[in-house]
Amino acid sequence: MRTTVVIPAPDRGTDLQIRVSTPATGDSPPVIVFSHGFGESKDGYDPLVDHWVANGFAVLQPTHLDSRSVNLAPDDPRTPDIWRIRAADLTRVLDELPRLGRFDLDRVAVAGHSWGAQTAGMLLGARVVGLDEDWTDPRITTGVLLAATGTGEELVPFAAEHFGFMRPDFAGLKTPTLIVAGDADQSQLSTRGPDWFTDVYHLAPGATHLLTLFGGEHSLGGITGYNATETTDENPARVAQIQRVTTAYLQGTDLAIDGSTGKLESK
Template identity: 60%
Template sequence: MYDTTTATPATPTVAVRPVALPAPGRGQDLHVRVTAPTAGRDLPVVLFSHGATLTMDDYAPLADFWASHGFVVVQPTHLDALGLPPDDPRTPHIWRIRTDDLTCVLDHLGTIEAEVPGLAGRVDHDRVAVAGHSWGAQTASTLVGARVIDADGTPGESMADPRVSAAVLLCLPGTGGADLSALAAEYFPFMSPDFAGLKTPSLVVAGDRDQSPLTVRGPDWFTDGYRLSPGATDLLTLFGAEHGLGGIQGSHDTRTTDESPERVALVQRATLAYLRTALGLDDAWPTARRALTAAGEPLGRVDSK
């Protein structure tokens, strides 16, 4: 089995929520949860975008783990989690507002530092990654260059942000058009990405049993971002994993159908290793990748370009 040990020791963390950030034009302030280690300096940042119906209080298995190993994790609650009615004028633009939420966090990192006791002066603003799960992975991907294809079939404007240096994309939705189910075509037409502009180094994580009602294809739909983007350098495929990847959403979400602490531990350690290497901290990812490849009974496999 894959050795999930890590070279960086765990440290105590502190979580503060909600931190309110001004967001003109959004209709209300953006609320975020911040989880950070209580010790250390030059701390890199991970912005995390949640999936549908979830909030900033979910994904504790990832947020707490990353923070305990030296990252400041910022989790916004997107507007769709607040129950926008279909006739709200913001509803048709919700995917774009999600990306704006992440940009808003980047614009207000100083405010976040000031609101978390003991954090001021300890954040490395030059080492920032974005991550997300499911719809949140699509949101995160737009911050590193993926575009949404317009109704006329052409890629829309880029919302990429040069302040982001890496991405972890968990269960990233694949291509749209004929690959979408009738359900997705009606309610999520913006799930029609163009990955050609996704050039920022990214890790895609997918489950080989993740059969989504959003697509007429199989679990391979969630690997499109790896196959079609120049920046997605690595693909971690988890064997036996469904959409919850073993339960990364945490105990607040009861929809996990493939609960597996071992699988969650693999996601924790592999993503931490990737983030550390992609942000220039050390060579943890090549070591983790070799260990996974050499495992006698692996929980998954890594493909790399």
């Protein structure tokens, strides 16, 4: 079952739209709050959402202000603070959970892809270097970060000038978290190679597992949508690997991988 809920948000300037996907059967399902990547929306990532819902999870997806569906003007005064507003969006979803349905509030996960992974990571305990802002939310019990931004020391000049928030400090990320990265994911924002996307695993105390996908680029085989046009590394086997491993991690069951498409590390 899917529905869209609109939450009034006068302080945000634009009401918050949330897609709520719930299993067809069962009461009080565990929850995944998912943060999309730059330009995406609540209506994306169906390959992951459909699998999680089929395995008993409710998935709530807010549309952030950077979404193409919002079409925020580049000179909008909110633009420099979108990274903060994104984190506040996830907090607002958590605040609304008791009113949005009957969920298991003792089993709440946060997940995200790309910019959404940095957003989700903030609620798991990560911070921005040089800023005394703590967005950690104790209501979250586990996390999944897909293609998460690495540290800021090797940002290209454009990113260093315009994306000052891309300097995560992972020392406070202590909530159990699975990291997913592609070994062919070369970011244009960093001078580092694909290992940039594994920084969170090596630096965050709570990052317990790292799934590395062989040949995976930034869309990790096509997680943003079925037949997504931005996917340059379309590979159903990679997507299936992510579906299986993320679901098992969120369920607290044994992680099994297909060694032909990736490798799994744990601390």
